[in-house]
Amino acid sequence: MLELGIELIVPMQLQRKTRGIILLGNRAGNRGFNNSDIEYIYSVGNLAIISLENNRLFLEALEKQKMEEDLLIARDIQRNLLPSTLPEYEKYDIAALNVSSKQVGGDYYDVIPINDEKFYIAIADVAGKGVPASLMMANIQAFLQVICRQNMKIEDATAMINDLVTANSSEGRFITFFWGFINTKTDILTYVNAGHNPPYLLRGDKIIKLTQGGMIFGVMKTFVPYIFEDVKLQKDDVLILYTDGVSEALNLQFEEYSELRLERIGKSLMHKSANEILNGIKEDVQIFTQGNLQSDDITMIVLKVR
Incomplete structure (x- = not known):
């Protein structure tokens, strides 16, 4: 340091940790630095570090406040879009x-009546959190409300929604989506699954997974047609639609609730009403995750055929 003309090095400390240093060259008049000089420089340096730290904490507080405001906006968007x-x-x-x-996510569900003979059910999970996810969820809701009343084939309507989502979403944002409509006269469910967790159709001792469909929304424009499937519903059938916030809920050991456990609890509750089944699953997830914070939205639809 002497070769560089540095005569004095003074640490800049905060809570006994050195956060910087002050380097001083030869004093004018070739006078050295006495103890009073060093103490003064040390005090000024520490005040400077404290000022910088306070500024950093202030900026962090502003950013945190902005994030909290964004989350409140996202919650409002989500709450207003759900039925x-x-x-x-x-x-x-x-x-x-x-x-x-x-951390507000982009879970969405809806039940949309068209007329006395037809209604749609839909569930979606938007990748990401906060306002961007909620805005994508708003797009899905708007697309659905319009398209499901156009009397299009459901596979063509699904392709159109994917193309709209792809055109209106940024790279890396995608949506898993399941929807279908039920003809109340024939009891036939016609559905398409766009990469969503397969809903369960519980029938007696059977579990039928509704998997037919195609790719998730938002990756690219539709180039492979979506596939629909017709399912004839029977008395006492139970249909469970859910997002991965259910099956991937974690306990304190970081174990997932799992689809297997969801299947088991669903089977054990299928003699009950739709609301009782729903609450039974919710309570079982809460028991499993007891003590661990909920990291994702939990969304479910239960439909039981009377």
């Missing part, structure tokens, strides 16, 4: 829930 009530049908008992995590 406040569900339609009632003589032959179908329907219940649904959405339990938001602290």
Whole structure:
């Protein structure tokens, strides 16, 4: 340091940790630095570090406040897009829930009546958190409300929604999506699954997974047609639609709730009403994850054929 003309090195400390140093060259008049000089420089240096640290903490607080405001906006968007009530049908008992995590995600569900003979059910999970995910969820809701009333084939309508999502989403954002409509006269469910967790159709001692469909939304424009499937519903059938916030809920040992456990609890509750099945699954997830924070939204629809 002497070769560089440095005569004095003074540490800049905060909470006994050195956060910087002050380098001083030869003093004018070739006078050295006495103890009072060094103490003064040390004090000024520490005040400078404290000022910089306070500025950093202030900027962090502003950023945190902005993030919290964004989360409140996202929660409002999500809450306003989900149905406040569900339609009632003589032959179908329907219940649904959405339990938001602290980090608001983009879970979406809907039950959309078209006429006395037809209604849609839909569930989606938007990748990501916060306002961007909620805005994509808003797009899905808007697309659905329009397209499901156009009397299009469901596979063509699914392709159109994917193309709209792809055109209106940034790279790396995608949506898993399941939807279908039920003809209330024939009891036929016609559905398409776009990369979503396969819903369960519980029938007696059987579990049928609804897997037919195609790729998730938002990756690229549709180049392979989506496939639909017709399923004839029977009395006492139970249909469970869910997002991965259910099956991937973690306990304190970082073990997942799992699809297998969901299947088992669903089977054990299928003699109950749709609302009782829904609450039974919710309570079982809470028991499993007890003590661990919820990291993702939990969204489910349960439909039981009377």
